[in-house]
Amino acid sequence: MADLHLPPTLPPLYRDLPRRLDIEAATVEEAIAHLDERWPGLRDRLCEQGPVLRRHIHVYVDRERADLDTALDARSRVDVITAISGG
């Protein structure tokens, strides 16, 4: 099970969505698809037309910058980060 960490901007949008959860998935895209099944609409918060990751959403797998087709294994740590910007 990959160890998935979400940004603090997401849980307020979906009932019972935690900041951290274990997820069984072969790729980042599959992990997001599983999230979207349980919390419909969540994919649109992370991905845009393509699909590709949104411009200001970065995903890291084991601290390496990842994209949707990056592979996950059972011990992967996945961090979803919102860009450090705004004011």
Next chain:
Amino acid sequence: MSSTVLLVGTRKGCFVLESDQDRRDWQVRGPYCEGWPVYHAVHDPDSGAIYAAAASEWHGAGVWRSTDRGESWELSSEGLAYDDGDGGLKLSKISGLTAAHGRVLAGAEAAGVFESRDGGATWSLLSTLDGQPGRERWNDPANQPPGHLGLPAILPDPDEPSRFWAIVQGVGIFETADDGASWTPRNRGLRADWPLENPEVGYCVHKLVMSPADRERFYQQNHCGMHRSDDGGHSWVEITDGLPSDFGFAAAAHPHDRDTFYVIPLDPGHGRCMHDGAAAVWRTRDAGATWQRLDRGLPQRDAWLGVLREGLAIDSLDTPGLYFGTSTGQVFASTDEGESWSEIASYLPSISSVEVAVMD
């Protein structure tokens, strides 16, 4: 007893201001919508729901909805997207909402109209105005101003559900009478201070309003002057004379008098604030023949206030109240048709929109 409710869209969420029908004491609630930038919040008089068009820089565009006067909100963007068959259009923002005839219409950037018939839970694309003059160049990056062109406002016909008008930024007004299946440009008589390849389009319409007292009477604040139409938008005459500038964004039509209309002229330069640091709303009572400056109670020194397209609202009470919100977070209200004003909120985030509803 009825309440007067202001829906205020800001750069950091939606706020709700509530008063009784005296409109003297206001309670401010919010911010709602998780602090997302809200471009336009509207009330559906049929269902009682509130809708707020928003776009997060991180999480994309969507429409928030509340069925309990703003106490709780849900977000949906299901169906709010172009697909591969839509000519490479990309949806970056929902900027204008209209609730009428049992559905919600949303104007999008890039330019398109979406509709929801289930109270904002799901959306579907109604039209991208294909085939209109110059349509193939609307999204050419070489033609884009700062920001980019979208469809920021939709004006419904009060009687015919399939008829509505849409503003496309930098292009003009289009009317459909068949729910977006076909469109007609409605820009005849408008002024453009730049060369036009096609006289039917190329106009910068900022705000379009219909008189509730006469559906043939339209007004618009254009980048190039104030204009009036007496034939349902088929032709326009300019009515700028007497105003301090031909530029502004916001406008409102009196609910009971077809000849009374309000605008907020701004400096047309980069500042786009009220002139000379002195705040004023301007009113005509004779369809634009003459204008009166209304400034009693508004700051007259060091007040560099901006008001955007949806920043001015008027209610439908017997003696209508007016409300405007500024780019510096103040909301001003008048309960006497603009004769005098008071500041009812002072420290909100930068305001994009103000709409007013009378709710039971």
